[in-house]
Amino acid sequence: MTIIDNSRTAALDLLRLVRDEGAYANLALSQVLKKHALNGRDAAFTVELAYGVLRNQLLYDTYIQQCSQREISTIEPEITDVLRMGVHQIVSMRVPDHAAVDSSVNLARGISSGGQAQARAGFVNAILRCVARNHDAGFEPQSDMSIAYSHPQWIIDAYRDSLIACGRDDSELENLLQANNLPAKPVVAVRFDDPEIDGTSPGRWSENARVLDSVIPQELVNGMESRIIVQDEGSQLVAQAFLLATPSGPESAWLDMCAGPGGKAALISDSVPQGVTFTAVELHEHRARLVKQVVTTSATVVVADARTRPWGNLFFDRVLVDAPCTGLGALRRRPEARWRKNASDLYGLNTLQEELLLAALDSTRSGGIVCYVTCSPHVEETRDILRTVLAERPDAHVEDARPLFPGVTDLGPGPTVQLWPHIHGTDAMFFALIRRN
Ligand SMILES: C[S@@+](CC[C@H](N)C(=O)[O-])C[C@H]1O[C@@H](n2cnc3c(N)ncnc32)[C@H](O)[C@@H]1O
Structure with a gap:
């Protein structure tokens, strides 16, 4: 198994914890990364994949449904997760289509046995090839904002009301929904003696803020509990x-x-x-x-x-x-x-x-x-x-x-x-x- 497959297996693990055990992804993450011995770019790949799937699942399910005769709610949940991960790699990450499809087929095979493994692998292969074709051709634009930005409608309505109440224009709504779907970089607040932290850049507003590029390395948190706080x-x-x-x-x-x-x-x-x-x-x-x-x-x-x-x-x-x-x-x-x-x-x-x-x-x-x-x-x-x-x-x-x-x-x-x-x-x-x- 290559390193990158390890990252995908970890993402699938994280999605299962969120789905079956009600875990919070941001809290379960460190345990999953530790279990799969991931750090650096591999850990970042896992986070991007799992978080991207969790955020965009309504849109991705729509893409999957367009390619499936089967009603999506009848697909085994872990296979739905494999499909969503494949879709995320195809539409939102710079993963070549063949790598996204092949790795997803392998994952589907790996979580099944016997004839079931073959059937699931074939199903995942067919759906993701179809999604990749639709992506190349350009998906039909989604007129429903809830699907297009993968947010429940009541949250969209609440944001619109709030923008208006704050004297802002509701044309900002789409920017806000987009911003919610972008990976937010981890930020820490430095305390007391303003420690230098390698690999960080200054925040936009707060003198105490230091922004990291991707996942916060455990060594940083372990070594500096009393000197930094992980905080937006x-x-x-x-x-x-x-x-x-x-x-x-x-x-x-x-x-x-x-x-x-x-x-x-x-x-x-x-x-x-x-x-x-x-x-x-x-x-x-x-x-x-x-x-x-x-x-x-x-x-x-x-x-x-x-x-x-x-x-x-x-x-x-x-x-x-x-x-x-x-x-x-x-x-x-x-x-x-x-x-x-x-x-x-x-x-x-x-x-x-x-x-x-x-x-x-x-x-x-x-x-x-x-x-x-x-x-x-x-x-x-x-x-x-x-x-x-x-x-x-x-x-x-x-x-x-x-x-x-x-x-x-x-x-x-x-x-x-x-x-x-x-x-x-x-x-x-x-x-x-x-x-x-
Ligand atoms: C938004 S969080 C506070 C975040 C915190 N100020 C920080 O910066 O980390 C709200 C907190 O209020 C606590 N809480 C809820 N009801 C409370 C109550 N009746 N009295 C005191 N704390 C309460 C919750 O358990 C939760 O930890």
Whole structure:
């Protein structure tokens, strides 16, 4: 078996874990790469293949169906994955058609036995040759945006609403969907002493950001846990904005109400001034453990439901509410996520988001600030939450957050900030600055 076949076998393995065990591709990846002893370009090939298939599966299934008499839902799932991988190599990677077809036929043969192996290999061969011919001839353009960009329709509708609510033109929608389908380069935030990291380039906006070309080498993570945080540049900007905000008067206490796994808490804990306490709250024990591993030792990590205000009568100068959300702004980095979410997820989340924001306002002193953040641009978990909560709270108001993102261009009319993958090259983070009167 050649090295490159090993990469394809690993991609198939990753797809199986996502399909059968509900794994998150970005979390299962390191285990799969380790099992197949892959790194460097071979690891990058595996990631491109598996992530590409997960993102584009609706479009690829349409191409497969055009070539198959069999209804695609009746094809064995692992053979569907082999076919999707073949299609991705033909239409989106620079793999020659014959190599894409032959390697897929070998994979199909390898996961079957006896006469079944021959039949499956023949089936895969016929379908992929047909897809390659259609590709050469130019596929019929897809009029359905959901198929063309392989996104569920409700997510497309939510993006359109959000672009319009942010004063943008809905003609940007296709750029946004395209950006979601492009492999997002890994980004790390460097801490403290600004370590040099070989093979990285500077980020676009954040001084702390270092961008890697492809997969983050395990050696880097192992050797530098305390000096870097794997974190999209949008999240780095949000942590910086929290630090740049200006509560009136002297400060003594900061709070992160939804801290796990701790990316923002880590960057914040690095900058807590002398004499100021920093409390990081997280509902889930296992996520709170991750927070403890990355924050500086002076931070206090509390496992609790932040809505119960486990800090008692303490009032804070700054509070970060990085609320649990649908994550629609981070689909670039979570390739399978778009298929696992649905619009009904919003109902429970909206109540939780409102309650968390109310608890934050209840625990912020006069002149203090609350930063309400989501990694989603969905109007119902961003602007609508602010509108609902502030209608009940005349003791708080929204301020222009754009000055907290110095140097970042095209931030729209404010006062809230919405970052976009197709504009800023970051996850679509939402940030609102609220001040207690
Ligand atoms: C968007 S994530 C926060 C990401 C984090 N700030 C970071 O930068 O790594 C939301 C977190 O809130 C936690 N959470 C959910 N409900 C909560 C609650 N009621 N109280 C405290 N934390 C909660 C979730 O477990 C999740 O870890």
